[in-house]
Amino acid sequence: MGPALLETQGVMKRFGGLNAVDRVDFTLAPGELVAVIGPNGAGKTTFVNLLSGALIPDAGTVRFEGRDISRLPIDARARLGIARSFQIASIFPDLSAVENVALAAQAHAGHSFGFWRPVRAETTLLAAAEAELAGIGLAEAAHRPAGQLSHGEKRLVEIAMALVTKPRVLLLDEPMAGLGVAEARRMVSFLASLKGHFTILLVEHDMDAVFALADRVFVLASGARVADAPPDAVRADPRVQLAYLGDDADAG
Numbered sequence: 001m002g003p004a005l006l007e008t009q010g011v012m013k014r015f016g017g018l019n020a021v022d023r024v025d026f027t028l029a030p031g032e033l034v035a036v037i038g039p040n041g042a043g044k045t046t047f048v049n050l051l052s053g054a055l056i057p058d059a060g061t062v063r064f065e066g067r068d069i070s071r072l073p074i075d076a077r078a079r080l081g082i083a084r085s086f087q088i089a090s091i092f093p094d095l096s097a098v099e100n101v102a103l104a105a106q107a108h109a110g111h112s113f114g115f116w117r118p119v120r121a122e123t124t125l126l127a128a129a130e131a132e133l134a135g136i137g138l139a140e141a142a143h144r145p146a147g148q149l150s151h152g153e154k155r156l157v158e159i160a161m162a163l164v165t166k167p168r169v170l171l172l173d174e175p176m177a178g179l180g181v182a183e184a185r186r187m188v189s190f191l192a193s194l195k196g197h198f199t200i201l202l203v204e205h206d207m208d209a210v211f212a213l214a215d216r217v218f219v220l221a222s223g224a225r226v227a228d229a230p231p232d233a234v235r236a237d238p239r240v241q242l243a244y245l246g247d248d249a250d251a252g
């Protein structure tokens, strides 16, 4: 494994008396796909927020290409290329999928003076958006109002909105959530096609997806790292099984 692109050392976030993320050491190398798993409340979303800059750590450091970015806010980290997939709530339902992706590209490029110009005029951006959606298998749906797309198609549009910014690191928080079987299969094969081309951190509860996609699985429980190993080793690790079983292990 080469030098880390994104790295944390002893990173910590407290909410009141709770250590939601508790002195976590983590690395993400260029081109890797690392899945972060753990039981409900383990601290996965908080950890992603510490990487994206949505939260600033109480202790420890976050580094990007060796540079300490611990105190950089989310927009500054986005400009460095740390992208988090947009949430469905940020999709404009009356605009087409292409227009939504073009707006995301435009916002990232920081054309602030042009932001309120009709996006239809931005032919270069629209061509790039169209190519991104075709690459994601949404060529057919690209010109329909985004509000009319299926849940699975919307989740793909969210990822296209992140990819069009050409991220150095893509943070995906539960892209499989709420997808049906066929949509989930489509999402897994799409994410598999990104492997090696993008550096990805994937938070996901769907274990079939995690074990199919991840180069490495990072397990959190009660805010702390329980395991960090290839999928097969994590699957066989009794500490991971215990973390998931929790109180049931004592009861059983």
Ligand SMILES: Nc1ncnc2c1ncn2[C@@H]1O[C@H](COP(=O)(O)OP(=O)(O)OP(=O)(O)O)[C@@H](O)[C@H]1O
Binding pocket: 015, 018, 020, 038, 039, 040, 041, 042, 043, 044, 045, 046, 047
């Ligand atoms: N803003 C907040 N204020 C107070 N407590 C919080 C806040 N955000 C998260 N927590 C708490 O921190 C812990 C970790 O939450 P987090 O959402 O990071 O876990 P998670 O692993 O993403 O959970 P899930 O799998 O259920 O989404 C939980 O106990 C949660 O209740």
